[in-house]
Amino acid sequence: xxxxxxxxxxxxxxxxxxxxxxxxxxxxxxxxxxxxxxxxxxxxxxxxxxxxxxxxxxxxxxxxxxxxxxxxxxxxxxxxxxxxxxxxxxxxxxxxxxxxxxxxxxxxxxxxxxxxxxxxxxxxxxxxxxxxxxxxxxxxxxxxxxxxxxxxxxxxxxxxxxxxxxxxxxxxxxxxxxxxxxxxxxxxxxxxxxxxxxxxxxxxxxxxxx
Amino acid sequence: xxxxxxxxxxxxxxxxxxxxxxxxxxxxxxxxxxxxxxxxxxxxxxxxxxxxxxxxxxxxxxxxxxxxxxxxxxxxxxxxxxxxxxxxxxxxxxxxxxxxxxxxxxxxxxxxxxxxxxxxxxxxxxxxxxxxxxxxxxxxxxxxxxxxxxxxxxxxxxxxxxxxxxxxxxxxxxxxxxxxxxxxxxxxxxxxxxxxxxxxxxxxxxxxxxxxxxxxxxxxxxxxxxxxxxxxxxxxxxxxxxxxxxxxxxxxxxxxxxxxxxxxxxxxxxxxxxxxxxxxxxxxxxxxxxxxxxxxxxxxxxxxxxxxxxxxxxx
Numbered sequence: 001x002x003x004x005x006x007x008x009x010x011x012x013x014x015x016x017x018x019x020x021x022x023x024x025x026x027x028x029x030x031x032x033x034x035x036x037x038x039x040x041x042x043x044x045x046x047x048x049x050x051x052x053x054x055x056x057x058x059x060x061x062x063x064x065x066x067x068x069x070x071x072x073x074x075x076x077x078x079x080x081x082x083x084x085x086x087x088x089x090x091x092x093x094x095x096x097x098x099x100x101x102x103x104x105x106x107x108x109x110x111x112x113x114x115x116x117x118x119x120x121x122x123x124x125x126x127x128x129x130x131x132x133x134x135x136x137x138x139x140x141x142x143x144x145x146x147x148x149x150x151x152x153x154x155x156x157x158x159x160x161x162x163x164x165x166x167x168x169x170x171x172x173x174x175x176x177x178x179x180x181x182x183x184x185x186x187x188x189x190x191x192x193x194x195x196x197x198x199x200x201x202x203x204x205x206x207x208x209x210x
Numbered sequence: 211x212x213x214x215x216x217x218x219x220x221x222x223x224x225x226x227x228x229x230x231x232x233x234x235x236x237x238x239x240x241x242x243x244x245x246x247x248x249x250x251x252x253x254x255x256x257x258x259x260x261x262x263x264x265x266x267x268x269x270x271x272x273x274x275x276x277x278x279x280x281x282x283x284x285x286x287x288x289x290x291x292x293x294x295x296x297x298x299x300x301x302x303x304x305x306x307x308x309x310x311x312x313x314x315x316x317x318x319x320x321x322x323x324x325x326x327x328x329x330x331x332x333x334x335x336x337x338x339x340x341x342x343x344x345x346x347x348x349x350x351x352x353x354x355x356x357x358x359x360x361x362x363x364x365x366x367x368x369x370x371x372x373x374x375x376x377x378x379x380x381x382x383x384x385x386x387x388x389x390x391x392x393x394x395x396x397x398x399x400x401x402x403x404x405x406x407x408x409x410x411x412x413x414x415x416x417x418x419x420x421x422x423x424x425x426x427x428x429x430x431x432x433x434x435x436x437x438x439x440x441x442x443x444x445x446x447x448x449x450x451x452x453x454x455x456x457x458x459x460x461x462x463x464x465x466x467x468x469x470x471x472x473x474x475x476x477x478x479x480x481x482x483x484x485x486x487x488x489x490x491x492x493x494x495x496x497x498x499x500x501x502x503x504x505x506x507x508x509x510x511x512x513x514x515x516x517x518x519x520x521x522x523x524x525x
């Protein structure tokens with residue numbers, strides 16, 4: 001869990017339904033944390049900080065703001081740990097992280113952001129395997145940079161809905177419950193967000209088709 | 211009035227795009243799905259959009275984020291700062307953007323303003339007695355328990371007028387240990403010119419003061435009437451005013467007050483006395499005034515605290 005590398009999309013999808021062993025471990029750690037054991041809570045942080053960061057970083061374009069939102073999410077989780085009554089600590093924490101990201105974006109809506117400047121730096125490339133093709137790596141990097149920029153340009157609500165649906169793999173009902181809006185609103189946000197993305201990337205679609 | 215349907219090419223294109231994106235998401239069924247499929251097969255733009263949406267969906271799901279650069283574990287200082295306490299709970303409640311602070315503060319401030327208006331407006335609280343007593347309506351005058359006992363019974367204006375007519379005497383009667391009022395020659399010396407209550411031509415109310423006439427005072431009438439408020443006629447009131455000197459029950463106190471008018475007080479003076487005692491007592495308004503001020507200050511204080519703490523949290 002100390003590996004700071006981002007997980008693959010497959011690792012972060014399907015937040016709902018953790019296995020029983022994980023649920024039992026989380027429950028034990030929560031009870032110890034409630035008894036005042038900070039180390040137990042920090043074990044939970046270690047277990048889920050990559051997940052939360054991966055989720056929030058896709059929703060919040062600014063990396064510093066994303067880190068702030070994740071930190072605030074863990075603060076809020078510690079503060080409200082008594083209100084957790086199961087069954088899934090992961091789902092509970094994910095909801096807190098989503099709310100923290102949304103609140104932070106609402107609070108700092110007008111503040112200009114620089115969406116991930118490291119993606120503008122040609123020296124930064126996404127992690128790749130040892131047998132990766134350099135050309136493919138370059139193409140993937142460019143695709144990521146363009147897509148992240150376009151994601152940062154659409155409305156935060158639409159971006160959050162797209163991330164939760166396409167990346168995290170939640171269904172409409174789960175997203176509606178997490179974000180506190182109706183199911184129709186979730187659908188509408190996803191549809192409009194996708195159309196907005198397509199409009200922003202209309203002249204770069206060849207990059208994605210390749 | 212319904213707006214005219216938009217049949218412009220742009221509107222049609224937007225409608226087709228909405229159908230295509232819903233088709234791509236798998237949210238269509240029945241006729242809508244058939245229509246969208248038809249669009250996707252017959253319209254080049256729709257087909258291109260459908261293809262682009264699928265590509266973008268795949269790219270989005272494969273989106274890689276930058277590695278985290280921060281360790282989010284909590285320190286002991288963080289934990290100490292975040293542990294629940296009453297004060298922190300209060301501050302958090304005050305600073306919460308969607309808490310009940312604002313409605314509560316608005317309600318308190320509104321109550322405070324309403325209370326201030328009521329307490330400072332003439333006619334409310336103590337001022338009400340002024341307007342009512344001049345019409346002869348039942349009024350419980352402050353400061354005299356014995357008077358209140360008489361005035362509250364039966365709703366008759368007669369005993370109240372009597373009570374208002376001789377306030378000083380009533381007060382002195384109430385101050386006596388046994389509540390007895392002086393009678394006899396002193397009481398019988400009350401001005402005989404005062405109109406008999408209920409007599410033809412007399413006006414009920416303050417002018418119809420039941421000052422005992424010499425005849426009624428001189429009469430024996432030893433029967434005590436416990437409550438003058440139940441007496442319907444002037445004769446009975448006069449009878450009550452001539453009770454025995456050792457009459458000392460609480461119920462008889464109002465009756466005593468009617469005959470305890472000092473002889474040196476003329477009718478004009480008696481008529482002037484109620485005007486002074488009808489002024490609202492300052493202590494009557496103090497409590498509601500202070501309460502209103504406290505509500506107002508509490509309401510505005512909550513609003514200011516909410517605004518300051520929210521601003522601090524936002525910065």
